[in-house]
Amino acid sequence: MAYYKNLREWLAALEAKGLLVRVAKRINKDTEMHPLVRLQFRGLRERERKGWLFENVTDVSSRTYDMPVALAVMAPSRAVYALGMGVDAPDQIAAKWAAAQTHPIPPRVIDDSSAPCQEMVYEGRALEQAGGAGMLPVPISTPGFDSGPFLSSGHWVTKDVETGEHNFGTYRGQIKSPTRIGLFAFAYQDVSKHWNKARAVGKPLEAAIVIGCTPNLSYCSTARLPGSEYPFAGGIAGEPVELVRCKTVDLLVPAQSEIVIEGIIPTDEVEPEGCFGEFTGYMAQRALDKFMNVTCITRKRDAIFQAFLSQFPPSESSVLRGVGLEGLLYKMLTVDHKMKGILEVVLLDTSGSHGICVVKVDRSACGDPMAPLRVITSMARAIPKILIAVDGDIDARDADAVLWAMSYRVQPQRDSEMRDINIPTGLDFSLAPPSARPEVETAKASAILIDATCKWEYPPTSLPRKEFMERAQGLWRELGLPELQLKNPWFGYNLGSWSEEDQADAERAIRGEHYATGEIRASQRVKLPKNESE
Template sequence: MAKSAARVAGAERGYADLRDHIDALEHAGLLVRVKREINKDTEMHPLVRWQYRGGLPEKDWRGFLFENVTGAKGRRYDIPVGVGVMAGSKYICAVGLTCKPEEIPDKWQHAFSNPIEPTIVKSGPVQEIIQTKDELKRAGGLDQFPVPISTPGFDGAPFITAGHWITKDPETGIRNVGNYRGHLKAQDRLGIFPGPGQHVLAHWNKHRERKIPMQAAVVVGPPPVVSYAAVQKVPYGVDEIAVAGGLAGEPIRLVKCQTVDLEVPADAEIVIEGILATDLLEPEGPFGESHGYMHPRMMNPFMEVTCITRKKNPILVSWTSQVTPSESSIIKRVGYEPLFLKFLKAELGIKSVVRVAMHEPLTNLRKVIVVQMKKPTEAEIWRALTGAATFHPGVGKFLVAVDEDIDPWDMDMVMWAISYRSQPHRDTQILRGREAGHGPPFGRDDQPVETRTADESALLINAILRDKFPPVSLPKKEYMENAKKIWEELGLPRLSPKNPWYGYELGDWDEELDEEARLAVEGEYLKNGEKLKGLRKKV
């Protein structure tokens, strides 16, 4: 899981850049180099998509580096494209965070609690080539990059899907870094979808109130820790670059932009600088989004490109979005869950919360949230569910509280708990007046994206055991473990145990019943029969 230490040390930083990360992925067996010709407009994203829709387990998901890229018109590009290399799986994220997959939550908790402010350096690899004015036109502007079409057959253009937009609050000067899709409209024009509740929209609105344009820089291919921090739902005013520093354990190196008053990661692959008008909107989209549907065309802001800086031989990073799981959901999942856990345990002080799970397949993390708790009070249950439902706009539509014995990531177990441990008339609450958030149904009246209504609701479900239950109806652990050894001796197919795989008690079981079960496995069940005979009753 270690980064390439020699290269990192030579670069005067202790954290990996994209190339160090790709080397580490290859060393870990998590990278596929595709040397055959691949059409970015029709083949690239569909190929990677098959690992998510082809029935493969997450351990088999890979990052892809396409080294022979062409376009629909036959153009050949000398810039490789990485898809899935930042967050194609939790195992890839673990490489980027230099930890084991099971250590990812602790890594995030440390970063949230110990952010490190960035440092400004005079120059960096991202400005090895600087293109402005005539040089920008000669290079082809945005068209110099092999930006893939994400949803061939439905998207109307290539979209930059791994573009981290950096802007500043005009009042406080505090930076925001967020990942928003970038619609390629011209060599010098890039659309943006600043969804409801996003901090970049708050910045744009503040600039509009002052009747001034907004400066922005779009970073593609920064050090992985910056990408991981860019998608986090941190509170407004928290600098994601400082959180990235917390992940790295040292300040992130920044350089000043050439044409806008912003700073960007010095070790990024590509930076697009520009200006967003605040008195004009234009149609943007449609685009295949992570809620699993084509997001319709809407009136949104756009950037006029003033400068592009890049490495001499950059790598373009592109994320799969659309139906989840996908790279855009995986990179959020590994950070959102620790963030929600920190909010409930540390900020709301609900110590009985154990874990928070956000359901990913098809539902895209935001809609179904499961809170695992250890012996909570009734009040703690509802505080936890309400807290999770209100932490971020549009996140949390169906929220369930479960006991420690229920795996919150296993929806079969969650539905088992709902089915037998809750009573709808007593154990549910509906929160009204909520924002719909990211997903359909969509309006068709071409209103600006910041138009937000409160016509959504959330269902809270208490599936925590109130009463004692009889044991789970599976053989006790020691019998299942012994049988597993026999299974393996027989050379039967490899097992992947799924909870619950053995029976355990839930309070409604006594010593007499336990003794009867012991006698049964010792072949003395007839003694139990004699005892039961003595307990006959006339009817």
């Protein structure tokens, strides 16, 4: 089956599977929209989360807009992410990511006369009359704390002035005026590298912000891939990404995009940016950073504005960031380093899919469970600071299961290591207080590596055997009790340290013959020596 052609085909696919909520009621983008969708991330199970399409949008000034807003449509859950990757289930995502990285497909440039993203063009006087960025229904993500509307799903396109290689990365963009948009990016991110190279030769940096594209592009923009993202997006789709040249800057953008904002980023001045709610669960502080002067906005005639729901985890961005980076790490361990016994790499949602990494291993195949953790800490940037290896019987996505493994399969002095690492993120306030943000780049960061695997055979888990739990499920349904969401482990299983005698006792018990076991134990009594005080 051909990949989704554009955002609206993707929305149709979600709706066909019951994964899209259409809201016809008038909704305020500044005070109601994000809080409404936030509720599903605070109050529903992951599998119940959906994408949202707001068809009647207003703002705090009662202004209405000629375009709907799609929110949390790319990754409200891993099941939706799997659909966007073109696979049947979440457990197939990592393999699809590895295939896309090892078999990229270069993009194809088309003639601008046929580019849907340029059906309407606003530049010069027309841009001013249309209100510039004000024509777009950009929501406020964290009402009551954010300093204004921010582009949360803005895919910034820039290119290396030395090589011409394009970057397609997601960075937040603060709407500061009709023709000025703030940009927040760390020094190690590609857009900052491009900015520094342009600054070194005394030139401003051309940029374009793509809004509303197909899932493969959004997934690649958040995955920290090496080189240009376009070929990897083609690898996911199984076909080239169609690109078109911008109207006022020399950049190539996806032709099927809903909206493209073109502009110039000065390299001789910066200005305060923020505050904005971030993926760590805290507000990012105001700091000096880059900004873009808008030169042109192009769009489809019936454009749909699209935004990510980020901020406090779990969120759409924690799924986007986590699944993409999981695929990158899995490929790095299994393909690049050819490590055996790597079953799964997981970034826990509750850590913003950033702070805690769990690697599920087959200990017999991988040898040293610490080895993959050490490889991950060798990454240049964006390193999780808590890394845990677990056995194959542990649900690596369930923090409760991981904590259980850490509680009874770990001796800290034997099974943990501390390693110095590059700063995982400048948004981590455990590094330095908010007032010391400029100093964070020189702060010392560390990671803890924990081997939470069984070092030898263990007794069975203390749960009823599978057949009894399956029978209990039938009884549960007969009694009309609430639907279950079972967590692993939900039945007992043997971990090696269980004798034939132990099993015989258990079998007699379920036949009602436990007195026979009592007689056997009576025959095995051991006389104790007399108490010396007697």
